[in-house]
Amino acid sequence: MSELNKIALKILANGKGILAADESNGTMTKRLEAVNVQSTPENRLAFRETLLSSESMNDCIGGVILFDETINQITSTGKSIPDVISSTGAVPGIKVDTGAKNLANSPKEKITEGLDGLRERLKKYYELGARFTKWRGVYSISEKYPSKLAIHSNAHALARYSALVQECEMVPIVEPEVLMDGDHSAEDCLNKTSEVIKKCFEELILHEIDLSGIILKPNMILAGNNSKNKISNEEVAEKTLECLKNSVPSEVPGIAFLSGGQSEIEATENLNLINKKNYTNFIMTYSYGRALQQSALKFWSTDTKNIIGTQNVFNHRARMCTLAAQGKWTSELENK
Numbered sequence: 210m211s212e213l214n215k216i217a218l219k220i221l222a223n224g225k226g227i228l229a230a231d232e233s234n235g236t237m238t239k240r241l242e243a244v245n246v247q248s249t250p251e252n253r254l255a256f257r258e259t260l261l262s263s264e265s266m267n268d269c270i271g272g273v274i275l276f277d278e279t280i281n282q283i284t285s286t287g288k289s290i291p292d293v294i295s296s297t298g299a300v301p302g303i304k305v306d307t308g309a310k311n312l313a314n315s316p317k318e319k320i321t322e323g324l325d326g327l328r329e330r331l332k333k334y335y336e337l338g339a340r341f342t343k344w345r346g347v348y349s350i351s352e353k354y355p356s357k358l359a360i361h362s363n364a365h366a367l368a369r370y371s372a373l374v375q376e377c378e379m380v381p382i383v384e385p386e387v388l389m390d391g392d393h394s395a396e397d398c399l400n401k402t403s404e405v406i407k408k409c410f411e412e413l414i415l416h417e418i419d420l421s422g423i424i425l426k427p428n429m430i431l432a433g434n435n436s437k438n439k440i441s442n443e444e445v446a447e448k449t450l451e452c453l454k455n456s457v458p459s460e461v462p463g464i465a466f467l468s469g470g471q472s473e474i475e476a477t478e479n480l481n482l483i484n485k486k487n488y489t490n491f492i493m494t495y496s497y498g499r500a501l502q503q504s505a506l507k508f509w510s511t512d513t514k515n516i517i518g519t520q521n522v523f524n525h526r527a528r529m530c531t532l533a534a535q536g537k538w539t540s541e542l543e544n545k
């Protein structure tokens with residue numbers, strides 16, 4: 210087993226999942242202002258420290274993705290954020306892309322940037338304690354999109370990123386997110402997501418990536434949020450499995466889904482069904498941002514001093530997600 214494969218399994222095994230707490234300052238400001246909390250470095254740290262010192266970190270969370278500001282912050286106990294994470298047994302990770310910009314010659318689409326100077330930044334993050342990283346490519350669905358150009362250029366960037374990350378002895382999370390915005394059908398989502406993921410692996414293989422030392426972070430297969438033809442949770446699970454079985458090489462140890470705008474319960478229920486039906490060899494777990502933090506953030510915003518209360522809300526969500534990663538979740542458990 211390679212060292213990278215060991216790290217990937219430490220993050221994903223036994224029903225553990227990933228807490229995606231890597232919102233950029235811009236995104237975090239939107240999230241905080243939506244619940245009437247001022248977005249300051251202190252408040253961003255206070256919320257994140259509250260989550261990272263929760264009990265469920267020990268048994269549910271295998272990895273935490275951080276943003277540059279957070280990985281450099283010192284907590285109220287004097288420990289660094291990566292040290293707080295490591296002390297729970299989880300692995301610290303870091304978002305290393307610098308965001309999605311308009312794609313030249315197809316400006317309604319996006320290309321993710323951040324390759325310049327990446328090798329040097331990775332070394333710094335490794336010294337700070339990071340052992341895995343994230344890079345998100347983003348694609349939207351419409352009649353014309355995603356274009357071949359967007360599919361190819363984002364796959365190429367994800368592969369160059371992955372090569373640099375593995376060179377630095379960290380596990381790259383490869384995140385090609387096909388957005389749920391739009392009125393497309395689930396079948397369109399299945400076809401486009403399959404094309405996007407296949408292209409990513411074509412490029413990863415060309416760049417000689419050790420596939421046993423990556424984690425894939427895809428979207429689930431859903432109808433667009435404005436589609437009139439929604440599909441059942443059972444069908445979401447079936448189509449998602451079909452997509453991944455046909456597009457992902459078997460060497461990949463695990464898949465950690467993004468929640469992508471699904472509600473907390475929807476993201477949990479769909480993951481649970483995926484695991485109940487899982488006929489692949491892949492570990493199927495979560496790497497949720499909103500679907501792990503939404504309720505906790507709402508609760509915290511009503512009384513930012515109520516650390517225990519906020520942690521109880523987060524612990525419940527993390528435990529539900531971990532049960533779903535084992536196919537053991539039921540809706541009755543939500544109310545216990």
Ligand code: 13P
Binds near residue numbers: 467469500
């Ligand atoms: P969501 O689960 O909120 O989609 O966030 C996951 C993530 O990391 C997106 O890049």
